[in-house]
Amino acid sequence: TQLLEQSPQFLSIQEGENLTVYCNSSSVFSSLQWYRQEPGEGPVLLVTVVTGGEVKKLKRLTFQFGDARKDSSLHITAAQPGDTGLYLCAGARSNYQLIWGAGTKLIIKP
Amino acid sequence: EPEVTQTPSHQVTQMGQEVILRCVPISNHLYFYWYRQILGQKVEFLVSFYNNEISEKSEIFDDQFSVERPDGSNFTLKIRSTKLEDSAMYFCASGVVPAGELFFGEGSRLTVL
Numbered sequence: 001t002q003l004l005e006q007s008p009q010f011l012s013i014q015e016g017e018n019l020t021v022y023c024n025s026s027s028v029f030s031s032l033q034w035y036r037q038e039p040g041e042g043p044v045l046l047v048t049v050v051t052g053g054e055v056k057k058l059k060r061l062t063f064q065f066g067d068a069r070k071d072s073s074l075h076i077t078a079a080q081p082g083d084t085g086l087y088l089c090a091g092a093r094s095n096y097q098l099i100w101g102a103g104t105k106l107i108i109k110p
Numbered sequence: 111e112p113e114v115t116q117t118p119s120h121q122v123t124q125m126g127q128e129v130i131l132r133c134v135p136i137s138n139h140l141y142f143y144w145y146r147q148i149l150g151q152k153v154e155f156l157v158s159f160y161n162n163e164i165s166e167k168s169e170i171f172d173d174q175f176s177v178e179r180p181d182g183s184n185f186t187l188k189i190r191s192t193k194l195e196d197s198a199m200y201f202c203a204s205g206v207v208p209a210g211e212l213f214f215g216e217g218s219r220l221t222v223l
Contacts, residue, residue: 033211042114042201042214043153088153096208097166102152 004091006101014109016078021087021104024071029091029099032065032072037086037103046074079108112136116202116215124223126191131218133185133202142185143203143212144177146170153201159185160208192222 004025013019023032031050035043047056049065049072056063060083062075076083089101115134123129135142144156157167157177164177176188185204189196199219203212 031209035212037153040217042203042216043212044214045211048211090212092209098155098209098212100153100155 004089004099004101006087006089006104008104009102010105010107012107012109013079015080018075018077019079019106020073020075021106022071022073023089023091023101025091025099026070027091027093028069030069030094031092032069033090033092033098034063034072034074035088035090037088038084043086043088076106079106081108081110084108112213114202114204114213114215116200116218118218119216120219120221122221122223123192125194129189129192129196129220131187131189131200131202131220133187133215134183135185135202135204136213137183139204139206139213141165141205141208141210142177142179143205144187145201145203145214146198147201147217148198156187156200165208189220192220194222196220197222 007022031048033048034046037043047063052067052069054065060077064073084107086103086105088103091099117132142159146154146156155168157171158165174190178186199217201217202215205212
């Protein structure tokens with residue numbers, strides 16, 4: 001069974017702090033997606049990373065795909081209460097199956 | 111902006127009853143999915159559907175579950191005889207390419223009593 005492990009599972013920090021969440025696997029993915037889910041809503045795609053070593057920035061969010069395409073990280077600078085939510089990563093296998101992580105629940109306290 | 115729509119938003123049913131959850135995927139999308147999320151837990155894949163047939167299903171998607179695309183726009187999930195443990199939020203998603211960006215609906219909350 002292929003696993004995509006996210007860490008930490010839960011993170012609660014003060015507004016203005018920086019944070020990094022991780023998505024790790026022992027297997028290679030052709031691409032990796034990050035989603036954010038707010039309570040009572042469906043996940044919404046933030047970014048897709050495809051190339052090993054790729055870094056993508058979305059305002060205060062920086063996404064990195066590992067060189068070996070087995071892991072990824074999401075770094076948030078100067079977190080704001082609006083960043084609160086469940087962050088999910090999903091890796092695409094070569095057979096087009098998406099493998100989902102369990103998510104990191106992020107709470108940003110004002 | 112096109113979106114995936116799901117109905118009902120919330121359904122309460124008695125154990126053993128049949129439930130049909132409906133989804134209207136984005137019109138030019140070809141790949142359709144159902145996911146389940148038990149309160150406070152991870153998003154779990156149920157089934158993917160392409161070209162009018164199931165392309166993949168998980169262990170959760172047993173004989174009690176079925177999917178259908180009856181009319182070219184709706185995509186339904188049927189649970190034949192609901193169990194207490196079927197209580198969850200059910201999300202429909204659609205995409206243009208396999209394992210590409212998924213667009214999720216807002217979910218249907220199913221409560222089995």
